[in-house]
Amino acid sequence: MKIAVVGKGGVGKTTISAFLVSILSEKGKVLAIDADPAGGLSISLGIRVRRTLEDVRNEIADLIRQKYDKVEIASSIDYKLLEALHEGEKFLFLAMGRPEDEGCYCQLNSMLREAIEMVSGSFDYVVIDGEAGVEQINRRVMKSVEYLLVVTDSTRKGFQVANQIRSVADRAVKFKKCALVVNRVRGQPDVEAGNFDFVFLIPEDESVFRFDVEGKPLTDIRDSPAFKSVKNIAETLLFQGL
Amino acid sequence: MFEEVIEKIREQVLNGLRSGAIREYSPQSFKSWARGRDVVTRGELAYELGKQNSALLILWGNAENRIYLSKESDGSLAVIVICDVVWDGLEKYECFRALRDAFYNLSLYGVTIRSLPSQLKVWLRVARRASEEGFSLGVLARAVNEAMNSLEFVRATDVIILTSRNEMDALKDAFLRAKKIIDALIKMHEEKLLNCEECDYRDVCSEIPELKMIRDRIKRQ
Numbered sequence: 441m442k443i444a445v446v447g448k449g450g451v452g453k454t455t456i457s458a459f460l461v462s463i464l465s466e467k468g469k470v471l472a473i474d475a476d477p478a479g480g481l482s483i484s485l486g487i488r489v490r491r492t493l494e495d496v497r498n499e500i501a502d503l504i505r506q507k508y509d510k511v512e513i514a515s516s517i518d519y520k521l522l523e524a525l526h527e528g529e530k531f532l533f534l535a536m537g538r539p540e541d542e543g544c545y546c547q548l549n550s551m552l553r554e555a556i557e558m559v560s561g562s563f564d565y566v567v568i569d570g571e572a573g574v575e576q577i578n579r580r581v582m583k584s585v586e587y588l589l590v591v592t593d594s595t596r597k598g599f600q601v602a603n604q605i606r607s608v609a610d611r612a613v614k615f616k617k618c619a620l621v622v623n624r625v626r627g628q629p630d631v632e633a634g635n636f637d638f639v640f641l642i643p644e645d646e647s648v649f650r651f652d653v654e655g656k657p658l659t660d661i662r663d664s665p666a667f668k669s670v671k672n673i674a675e676t677l678l679f680q681g682l
Numbered sequence: 683m684f685e686e687v688i689e690k691i692r693e694q695v696l697n698g699l700r701s702g703a704i705r706e707y708s709p710q711s712f713k714s715w716a717r718g719r720d721v722v723t724r725g726e727l728a729y730e731l732g733k734q735n736s737a738l739l740i741l742w743g744n745a746e747n748r749i750y751l752s753k754e755s756d757g758s759l760a761v762i763v764i765c766d767v768v769w770d771g772l773e774k775y776e777c778f779r780a781l782r783d784a785f786y787n788l789s790l791y792g793v794t795i796r797s798l799p800s801q802l803k804v805w806l807r808v809a810r811r812a813s814e815e816g817f818s819l820g821v822l823a824r825a826v827n828e829a830m831n832s833l834e835f836v837r838a839t840d841v842i843i844l845t846s847r848n849e850m851d852a853l854k855d856a857f858l859r860a861k862k863i864i865d866a867l868i869k870m871h872e873e874k875l876l877n878c879e880e881c882d883y884r885d886v887c888s889e890i891p892e893l894k895m896i897r898d899r900i901k902r903q
Contacts, residue, residue, distance in 0.1 A: 503800070508800060511783050514786070519798050519805065527723060530725070532721075558719065562719070562721035
């Protein structure tokens with residue numbers, strides 16, 4: 441099962457992704473993909489990134505320059521992708537890295553995406569912490585996900601961006617269900633689902649703020665209001681098969 | 683093309699058989715294994731072999747469908763595949779690619795096999811569940827044997843799996859020689875204009891009759 445978490449910058453996508461990884465890794469084998477070039481998910485998961493997919497891409501680009509054939513390249517991608525996976529105790533982690541020369545190697549990009557999709561098949565859950573838009577999920581990570589979680593805060597701008605993402609999502613990436621996740625909520629606001637299949641609210645949580653300030657991994661949080669709300673999202677979407 | 687390399691490998695296998703360090707089997711001694719492309723994580727791992735200290739050689743020469751496995755294991759891994767090939771209009775480079783592709787397409791349930799063909803490296807991870815269900819290096823060797831024999835131009839395949847650094851060190855020169863021959867073969871087919879005077883592979887192309895023939899043919903074209 442593949443879940444992509446997207447939304448405007450600074451709304452808490454990475455926190456939600458980290459909680460999802462933490463919750464789902466109790467239930468099965470999880471691959472966490474940090475598709476945001478800013479690379480915050482590794483910190484939230486307490487991981488030190490040594491190698492990104494971008495490093496793999498650059499190494500493979502060298503093979504292409506040396507005119508190796510498709511099977512040689514595919515085989516090398518598989519090998520190097522496996523090397524680039526960081527193995528945590530309960531999940532595996534892949535950082536996409538910052539693309540330097542987007543578009544120069546279209547065939548390589550699609551081979552990398554195919555390799556990620558193939559690797560993903562060995563996992564029970566794949567959680568993708570995305571960049572602001574949804575297009576890059578399709579372009580760089582995978583063609584389809586089961587669940588698209590569009591995160592916003594309570595600001596008008598946040599909702600605006602969430603609705604924009606929802607409106608382009610249909611043509612940007614294949615998905616089964618799309619949920620709106622309103623993060624850092626105070627009180628019990630009345631939020632309409634609109635074009636979204638579900639709406640979830642996550643309360644403002646002092647412990648998340650404190651862990652972020654202290655640079656502690658969010659995977660150490662097991663019992664906070666925000667964690668419980670993300671657990672509710674996971675249970676509703678995944679375990680009840682909605 | 684690989685006679686000299688194979689002779690050295692066979693010699694070491696024979697010594698291993700005599701000393702008891704290597705055992706010989708028929709592929710049917712091991713069970714056939716279900717297919718499935720898996721990523722085995724560290725948490726699921728029964729054992730891991732190869733990666734840094736590894737070698738993957740896919741060669742052609744005489745073979746009789748035999749499997750040779752070393753008894754000692756220290757995490758190293760050399761997979762040597764020798765295929766008896768019917769050269770009925772088949773080109774050497776075409777053969778090399780088909781054999782390499784057959785190895786690349788090897789997918790086994792509960793097992794991760796990855797190879798870097800240009801560096802002749804191989805990396806194997808076996809999950810606990812696969813190991814408990816009877817997966818072994820013999821099972822891997824049988825799967826390799828079956829994959830190669832499924833190619834219509836392959837008559838028989840011997841698979842030699844060495845798992846100790848000492849055994850691999852003893853064959854280091856043979857591995858380097860095989861790599862150079864394969865690199866030369868690839869280079870000749872990727873560079874249509876050959877500048878042999880300045881080429882790093884001039885020695886093997888002059889010594890190995892098959893390479894010499896291919897070089898002469900490309901030059902004539």
